[in-house]
Amino acid sequence: MTQAVRPARDAQPVPAGEGLARRLVRQYPLVVVTIAVLVATLLLRAAGQAVAGGWLGSVWALLVAAQVFRGMVQDIRAGKWGIDLLAVSAIIATVAVGEYVAALVVVLMLTGGQGLEDYAAHRARGELRALLERAPVAAHRLAPDDSVVDVPVGEVVAGDRLLIRPAEVVPVDGTLLSDEAELDESSLTGESLPVPHRAGDPVLSGALNTERAVLVLAGASAEQSQYARIVAMVREATQSQAPVVRLADRYAVPFTVLAFTIAAAAWWWHGDATVVAQVLVVATPCPLLIAAPVAFLAGMSRSAHAGVIIKDAGTLERLAAVRTVAFDKTGTLTYGRPELVTVHARAPWGQDDVLRLAASAEQYSSHVLARSVRDAATARNLVLAPAVDAHEEAAHGVTAHVEGHLVVVGKRAHVAATAQGVPDQQVYPGELAVYVAVDGQGAGVLVLSDQPRADARTTLEELTRLGITDRVVISGDAAPTVAHVAEAVGITRTFAECLPEDKVRLVRDLPNRPVMMVGDGVNDAPVLAVADVGVAMGARGSTAASESADVVILTEDLEKTAAAVRVGRRTMRVALQSIWLGMVLSVGLMLVAATGVIPAVVGALCQEVVDLLSILNALRALRGPAGASPYIEVPQR
Numbered sequence: 001m002t003q004a005v006r007p008a009r010d011a012q013p014v015p016a017g018e019g020l021a022r023r024l025v026r027q028y029p030l031v032v033v034t035i036a037v038l039v040a041t042l043l044l045r046a047a048g049q050a051v052a053g054g055w056l057g058s059v060w061a062l063l064v065a066a067q068v069f070r071g072m073v074q075d076i077r078a079g080k081w082g083i084d085l086l087a088v089s090a091i092i093a094t095v096a097v098g099e100y101v102a103a104l105v106v107v108l109m110l111t112g113g114q115g116l117e118d119y120a121a122h123r124a125r126g127e128l129r130a131l132l133e134r135a136p137v138a139a140h141r142l143a144p145d146d147s148v149v150d151v152p153v154g155e156v157v158a159g160d161r162l163l164i165r166p167a168e169v170v171p172v173d174g175t176l177l178s179d180e181a182e183l184d185e186s187s188l189t190g191e192s193l194p195v196p197h198r199a200g201d202p203v204l205s206g207a208l209n210t211e212r213a214v215l216v217l218a219g220a221s222a223e224q225s226q227y228a229r230i231v232a233m234v235r236e237a238t239q240s241q242a243p244v245v246r247l248a249d250r251y252a253v254p255f256t257v258l259a260f261t262i263a264a265a266a267w268w269w270h271g272d273a274t275v276v277a278q279v280l281v282v283a284t285p286c287p288l289l290i291a292a293p294v295a296f297l298a299g300m301s302r303s304a305h306a307g308v309i310i311k312d313a314g315t316l317e318r319l320a321a322v323r324t325v326a327f328d329k330t331g332t333l334t335y336g337r338p339e340l341v342t343v344h345a346r347a348p349w350g351q352d353d354v355l356r357l358a359a360s361a362e363q364y365s366s367h368v369l370a371r372s373v374r375d376a377a378t379a380r381n382l383v384l385a386p387a388v389d390a391h392e393e394a395a396h397g398v399t400a401h402v403e404g405h406l407v408v409v410g411k412r413a414h415v416a417a418t419a420q421g422v423p424d425q426q427v428y429p430g431e432l433a434v435y436v437a438v439d440g441q442g443a444g445v446l447v448l449s450d451q452p453r454a455d456a457r458t459t460l461e462e463l464t465r466l467g468i469t470d471r472v473v474i475s476g477d478a479a480p481t482v483a484h485v486a487e488a489v490g491i492t493r494t495f496a497e498c499l500p501e502d503k504v505r506l507v508r509d510l511p512n513r514p515v516m517m518v519g520d521g522v523n524d525a526p527v528l529a530v531a532d533v534g535v536a537m538g539a540r541g542s543t544a545a546s547e548s549a550d551v552v553i554l555t556e557d558l559e560k561t562a563a564a565v566r567v568g569r570r571t572m573r574v575a576l577q578s579i580w581l582g583m584v585l586s587v588g589l590m591l592v593a594a595t596g597v598i599p600a601v602v603g604a605l606c607q608e609v610v611d612l613l614s615i616l617n618a619l620r621a622l623r624g625p626a627g628a629s630p631y632i633e634v635p636q637r
Contacts, residue, residue, distance in 0.1 A: 030064070030111035038104045057100035064107045065091040086256055086283050093277035094600050102600030106281055109608050135206075135227065136171040140164070142215070153222045160218040164209045170216060173225040176201045177215035184208035255583060259283035259590060266594035275596045282589035282603040282610075290611070291578035291618040298621035299571030307554040308564050315550040318533050319568025323512040325468055325561070326527075328503075328519035329475035329485055330368075332537055332558070333456050336520065338369060338448035340376035341431060345444040346421070354444035356382040358436045361400040361407040364390050369434060370398065372448055373409070397435075408437040415442070429484030455559045456489040462562040466569070470512045474503050474527070503527040518561050535561055574621040582614035 037060045044053030065088050072085060087110055094103035139153045140163040148163055153171045156162065161177065164170055170183070182194040185207045194210050197203060203216055206227030222228055263279040296313040303310050310316060330336050343351040359377035362370035363384055377384060387407075390400035397410015399418070408415050412435045416422040419437030425445040427433050434446040460471060472493040473486045479496035486494045495506055504527050507517055514532035517524075528534030529548040536549035537558065553560045586607065593603050 028111070031108070034060070034064070034104060034108045034111050038101070038108065041101065041104060054098065054100050057104050058095045061091050061095055061100065061103035061107050064111065068110065086259055086280065089260075090277070090280035090283065093273070093280050097274045097277050097600075099274070099277055099600040102277070102281055102604050105601055105604035105608075109604060109611070136169045139171040156218050156222055158218055158220055162216045162218055163213060164216055165213045166209055166211060168209050170203055170205050170207045170209065170227075171225075172205050172218045172220055172222050173227075174203055174205075174216040174219045176203050177217050181212070181214040182210045184210050251579065251583065255283075255586075258587065262590045262594050266596070269594075270596055272596070274600070275594065278593040278596065278598055278600050278603050279590050281600050282593050282598070282607045283586060291582060291614040292575045294615060295571055295575035295578055295618040295621045298619055299567055299574075302571075302622055303564060303567045306560060306563055306567075307557070308560050308567070309552045309554065310564065310567075311550055311552070315533060316568045316571045318514050319516070319551070319565050320572035322468060322514050322516045322533060322565055322568075324470040324472070324510050324515045325463060326472045326474050326507055326510065326515060326517045326531070327491070328517075328524050329473055329477055329482055330450060331520040332518055333473065333485055333489055334450040334452050335556075336368065336450065337375075338372045338432065338450040340372065340379075341447045341449050343444060343446055344423075344425060346423075346442060349438065349443045351444070352380060352382060354436050355380065355446065356384065357402050357405065357407050357438060357443070358409045358434065358446060360384045360402045361387050361390065361398050361409050363387060365392050365398050367392075369432075369448065373434065373446060376446075405438050406440065409434060411435065429480045430488075432481070450485075452485055452488045453556075453558050455557060459559045459562050460490045462559060463565070466562065466565055468565070470510075472506075472510070474498055474506055474517075476503075500524075500526050504530050507531050516561070516565070518558075535564065537561075571621045574618060578614045578618040581617055582610055585610045585613070 037056060041053040041057040044050070044056065068091075069088050072088065087106070090106050091103050094100070094106065136153050138150055139156050139160075140148050141151050141156065142161040142163060143149055156172050162171065162174065176197050176199055179199050181197045181203075183197060183203060184194050185204065195207075202219070204227070205222070205225040259280065263276045263283075266275045266279050267273065293313075296316055299316050300310050300313065310319075327333050340355075343355055345351045345354045349357075355373070355377050359374045359382065362373050364387060365371075374384070385403045387400040387402050390398060392398045393410070393414065397408060397414040399406070399408050401407070408418050412422060412424065412433065415435040415437045419440050419442055422435055422437060422442035423445060425433045425435070425447065427447060430451075431447055431449045434448060436443045436446065463469075463471065471491050472495065473482055473491050474495045475482045476498050477496060479494070482494045482496040486492070495502075498506065503524075507515055507527050507530055516533040516535060517527050517531035518535040518537060519528055520537040524536070525548040528536060528550075533551060534549040535551040535553065537553045537556070551564050553564075589598070589603065589606055589610070592598055598606070
């Protein structure tokens with residue numbers, strides 16, 4: 001199992017109707033030829049033509065050895081040392097002492113490595129491959145006359161009406177037009193049960209429609225939709241190589257030296273070159289090349305099943321070593337959706353009057369507080385009025401004419417600059433005030449509060465169990481609010497009123513590394529990029545944050561940050577176990593072979609068993625310890 005004899009990195013799709021024999025010949029020609037030569041050699045020997053069989057087997061084995069040697073030279077010129085020298089030496093030694101059947105078994109082991117790796121990688125990539133294969137290629141677009149036209153998914157644009165039939169995947173992000181629908185979002189979020197949606201609800205591309213045909217209003221093109229970003233991240237993840245894999249390559253140097261040392265000692269002790277061949281045939285540790293990559297693919301696949309996309313295999317190694325976790329506050333430790341606590345109204349306006357006028361003025365704003373005010377009005381069944389001449393000053397407030405009244409909504413300083421009698425409302429930690437003025441007079445104050453997530457404390461407890469006790473909150477909000485939320489979830493270190501550049505500096509200066517930073521907004525993108533591990537939360541979070549992060553959580557479950565660390569640690573542990581399992585067993589076999597009791601053919605077969613054991617052990621990264629869940633279930637808010 002060496003890279004020098006791999007005809008292709010990945011098995012290609014099998015054309016429909018292609019027979020097994022043709023498929024094997026096309027994908028693994030060296031394996032097929034080696035098996036044919038081995039069978040022919042054994043038949044010639046059984047027919048009394050041992051010399052002819054010996055020449056046939058030896059020539060083929062040496063031809064493969066020459067190809068391996070050529071690949072080894074190319075690797076050395078590229079600055080990469082592998083274990084190809086042991087493979088070449090084993091083949092030459094067995095041919096030299098007349099053990100041509102053993103030589104062919106070694107060749108079969110080497111050429112068959114591609115098939116074993118393909119099988120293991122196929123198993124390990126299960127969830128990642130499912131995400132790629134589900135990507136829709138066509139969409140059913142409704143024409144103005146309501147006729148259905150099938151178009152490539154790349155031609156869908158925002159505003160198109162799309163028909164999604166049962167068992168079809170939503171091709172683009174959009175809004176549900178039908179009265180109701182049940183969508184299977186398990187491939188996106190890990191949620192096993194179908195999620196009910198009603199008309200007007202946002203729907204994510206990649207969700208599977210379950211029961212009945214529904215209509216969706218496209219909100220974006222396919223390239224700009226959530227699923228396209230997920231597919232791009234998955235493709236990047238499957239092509240990455242973890243540092244631990246390169247570390248395994250470096251293990252090859254001392255292992256090769258040790259193998260030649262044992263072989264030389266056996267020759268000196270026995271004075272028989274056959275024993276040298278017997279030692280070398282068990283000294284080809286394919287786990288160094290295959291087991292670690294398989295373990296990391298399995299770890300990424302496992303995390304994807306739980307709704308966590310890990311972009312590259314190297315991130316898994318850094319996750320395993322995380323010592324500090326830094327959290328943004330709004331939208332990360334809290335829901336990011338402030339809820340109305342109370343309304344303080346001033347005569348002649350009542351509470352519902354103040355709330356309805358404020359929501360009417362805010363209905364065209366995209367600010368998170370504006371959305372919270374509108375949601376509060378909707379919850380009270382208040383009917384919003386049209387707003388005329390609406391004008392928003394970013395981060396300050398909104399001015400609009402509503403039902404003939406001049407309505408100003410926003411921060412106190414903004415409202416007080418245009419109105420009289422604006423009170424200075426006292427708020428408690430964790431609360432914030434939205435001021436409302438009507439026709440130049442203070443009309444009332446809306447008090448809102450952004451509550452900590454229900455799973456925030458559970459997440460911190462899980463991180464503690466994982467040994468991560470250095471936790472901080474880094475936020476741009478006021479110090480009292482940040483301290484209130486931090487205390488509620490169990491964090492004692494806080495940094496408040498931070499600009500994006502302050503967050504970057506603070507994360508760079510944190511002493512206990514690696515540092516994992518968790519955030520969700522546009523302003524979090526720079527700090528996620530500089531953290532050792534950047535984690536972006538939420539399927540509907542900022543695209544900038546998702547692109548700069550190393551890990552993307554597709555749901556609003558904060559606990560999956562701890563799940564990502566847990567998967568990283570288990571994956572790293574399984575990868576190293578697989579490497580050392582293969583090396584220790586190989587060394588043990590070499591020591592036994594040095595006594596001369598293991599025939600070369602038996603030794604080659606034993607080495608193949610070692611390879612299989614290491615690969616099977618690496619596939620353990622697909623699952624957690626017995627009884628473990630990929631993530632902790634917490635009560636939903």
